[in-house]
Amino acid sequence: MLLSLDKTDTRPLHEQVAGAVRRAIAEGECAPGDRLPSARDLSEALDINVNTVLRALRELRDEGLLEFRRGRGVTVAEGARPHSELQIRVQGLVAEAARLGYSRTDLIDIIRGLP
Amino acid sequence: MKDTTVARRTTAAVWTLGVTAVLTGLPLVVRDRLPDRLATHWGLDGDVPNGSMPLWAASLVPALIWLVTSAVVTAPLMRAGPTAGPSWSTVTLLPTGIVLAGAQAAVVRANLDRADWHEARQPASWVVAILTAAVLAGAVGWLLVTRRRGASGGGTTSAGDAAALDIPEGRRLVWFSRTVNPWLQLLAAVTGLAAVAALVARVGGLAESGSLWALFAGCAAASLLSVLFSSVQARVSERGLEVSFGPFGWPGRRWAPGDIDTARAEYRRPAEVGGWGYRISGLGTTVMLRAGECLVVRPRGRRTDFAVSVDDAERGAALLNSLRGGRPRR
Numbered sequence: 001m002l003l004s005l006d007k008t009d010t011r012p013l014h015e016q017v018a019g020a021v022r023r024a025i026a027e028g029e030c031a032p033g034d035r036l037p038s039a040r041d042l043s044e045a046l047d048i049n050v051n052t053v054l055r056a057l058r059e060l061r062d063e064g065l066l067e068f069r070r071g072r073g074v075t076v077a078e079g080a081r082p083h084s085e086l087q088i089r090v091q092g093l094v095a096e097a098a099r100l101g102y103s104r105t106d107l108i109d110i111i112r113g114l115p
Numbered sequence: 116m117k118d119t120t121v122a123r124r125t126t127a128a129v130w131t132l133g134v135t136a137v138l139t140g141l142p143l144v145v146r147d148r149l150p151d152r153l154a155t156h157w158g159l160d161g162d163v164p165n166g167s168m169p170l171w172a173a174s175l176v177p178a179l180i181w182l183v184t185s186a187v188v189t190a191p192l193m194r195a196g197p198t199a200g201p202s203w204s205t206v207t208l209l210p211t212g213i214v215l216a217g218a219q220a221a222v223v224r225a226n227l228d229r230a231d232w233h234e235a236r237q238p239a240s241w242v243v244a245i246l247t248a249a250v251l252a253g254a255v256g257w258l259l260v261t262r263r264r265g266a267s268g269g270g271t272t273s274a275g276d277a278a279a280l281d282i283p284e285g286r287r288l289v290w291f292s293r294t295v296n297p298w299l300q301l302l303a304a305v306t307g308l309a310a311v312a313a314l315v316a317r318v319g320g321l322a323e324s325g326s327l328w329a330l331f332a333g334c335a336a337a338s339l340l341s342v343l344f345s346s347v348q349a350r351v352s353e354r355g356l357e358v359s360f361g362p363f364g365w366p367g368r369r370w371a372p373g374d375i376d377t378a379r380a381e382y383r384r385p386a387e388v389g390g391w392g393y394r395i396s397g398l399g400t401t402v403m404l405r406a407g408e409c410l411v412v413r414p415r416g417r418r419t420d421f422a423v424s425v426d427d428a429e430r431g432a433a434l435l436n437s438l439r440g441g442r443p444r445r
Contacts, residue, residue, distance in 0.1 A: 002430060005287040037291045037350065041364070045289040045352035 001029040001037075005046060013048055017056035019091075025065055025076060025084040032081070036066065036074040063087060124189075127204060131185040134212040138178040138219050145223060146170055153226045154235035164225075167232045173222065181215050184208075190386055206256040206397050207389070210249040217245035260397040279440055280433035289352040290434045292425035296404040299345035299391065303338045310334035344392040347402050349410060349425045351434045356412060358402065358423050360393075368421070376413040378435040380428035383409045388422075398422070 003020045011019075024030055036042075039057060043050035057074055060066045065080045065087070077083075097107045142149065153173040156166030168176065188204045221241040229235050282288055313331040343361040350357050356375065359367030388394040388401040395401075399419035401409065410428035411420050412435065425431070 001291050001427075002434070003289045003291070005289075007285045007287055035293065037293070037348070038364075041291070041348065041350060042289075045291070045350050045354070045357075046287065047353070 001034075003029075003042075003046070014052045014055040014059065017042070017046065017048060017053055018059045021056065021060055022065065022084045022087055025080050026088055028081065030076050032076050032078045034076045035072065036076065038073060127185075127189045127208065130208060130212060131182070131189070134181055134185075134216055135178050137216045138181055139174050141219050141223050142170060142174045145227065148228050149223070149226050150229050150232050150235075152232045153222060154229075154232040154237075155222055157237040162236055164232060164235050164237070177215050177219050181212065184211055187386065204397075205260055206253060209256040210253040213252045214245060214249045217241070217248060221245065257397070278429070278433045279437040280430065282434075282437050287353065288434055289350065290427075290431045291348070291350045292410075292427050292431060293346065293348045294404045294423075294425050295346040296344075296391065299341045299404070303341035303345055306334045306341065307338035310338055340392070344402070344404070347404055347423055347425065349423050349431065351431050351438070353438060355438070356410075356431075356435055358421075360402070370412065370414055370421075372435070372438045374415050375435060375439055376415050376417075378410065378412045378432035378439070380432050381409050381411045381422065382407065383422065383424065 001024050003024055005016055005020050009016050021036070030036065036057075037045070039050055039053045042048075043053045046053070057066060057068075061068055061074075063083070065077055065084050067075050067077045069075060094104060094107065097104075102110075142153065149170060152167040152169055154164035154166070155168045155173055156164060158165050185208060188207050221237065224241070225235040225237050226232060280288070310331050313327050313334060317327040317331065343366075346361060348359050348364065353372070355369060355371040355373075356378070357367060357369045359365065383398070383401060383403065384406040385391050385403050388396045388398055388403050391403050393400070394403050400421045402423040403409075404424050407424060408426060408428040409422040409424045410431050411422040412432075413420050
């Protein structure tokens with residue numbers, strides 16, 4: 001699998017790593033059931049602290065994209081691909097709304113108001 | 116390219132048939148001067164033979180071993196096109212043929228003019244001479260192969276097939292790939308169990324200890340080796356190419372981007388590199404876990420390649436090439 005990080009990105013590193021893995025899943029770089037490289041491997045290759053990588057992986061697990069299994073490492077969860085695509089679009093929406101001056105609460109209100 | 120393939124096939128066929136003729140013919144030619152059964156095996160301590168075969172078996176068994184070896188080794192040469200280039204068959208067939216033919220000659224020589232196979236004596240100097248000849252033949256074959264590859268491979272491996280990946284400005288790309296061979300894992304588990312069983316039997320005093328220790332040592336070593344080479348991880352990052360083996364990621368090898376001349380993807384089969392696991396052949400070093408795509412790199416200043424069988428090798432090679440190109444050469 002190919003992971004890509006933007007060196008000029010100013011977001012916190014753990015968000016960037018989570019974003020890179022999310023994008024890899026959305027683009028089919030890794031399929032459900034595939035084993036992810038270990039956190040140590042990721043941290044060495046990306047030159048990022050291992051705890052930061054672990055934090056990113058935990059976020060993705062909480063989103064339901066990854067599964068942590070004892071003895072089998074971190075694997076991509078079943079049905080993670082459409083899930084990660086949706087996640088990416090929601091994040092884009094939140095960013096776009098913030099640019100236009102809407103807070104997250106405003107956004108939630110808009111969504112609630114939808115028919 | 117094509118004419119050398121035909122020439123190589125002919126050479127392999129002639130060598131195979133010639134050695135077969137020597138192996139079967141030698142005992143038959145002098146059968147009047149040989150005993151009914153031939154001594155074919157001697158213990159390590161030397162003098163008294165501890166194994167024998169009837170004349171026909173002594174004539175056929177080495178020939179069969181030879182034919183099977185030769186068939187396995189030359190199968191890719193006969194089947195595949197010229198690009199497969201299994202020139203390493205020279206390295207295998209030359210010494211193997213010499214060892215078998217030499218052993219057959221030694222057996223015949225030892226049994227010559229003996230009334231009974233128990234009287235046959237194996238001259239130790241023969242063994243030394245045969246092994247020396249085989250090692251020399253292997254070395255010569257190796258030199259021939261590497262020189263031939265060095266001459267023919269120099270042009271093709273440079274820039275032609277070494278694609279590079281476009282790295283957008285300000286992006287950091289890393290590539291991971293991992294291959295697992297479940298059969299090697301199974302083999303590791305089975306031999307591991309056998310080792311434990313042997314150890315338990317030894318501790319429990321179920322059988323005599325010498326053979327059990329040997330069994331334990333053999334199985335434990337086999338299990339350890341198969342578990343180490345049952346999986347392989349390759350990763351390409353700004354640190355270069357890193358290949359690590361087994362569940363612990365150890366041992367491993369690493370090349371900085373500047374230490375690599377070219378990287379490419381290639382289709383290889385276990386039969387071409389001499390089997391599964393960590394293989395050294397005429398194609399260089401190959402970490403072979405399954406037939407298929409391999410990431411092949413030529414380390415700087417080396418005349419042989421390092422290859423590892425991983426999926427998606429093409430992009431890995433491309434990324435490695437662009438990382439290599441993007442850096443100032445030291």
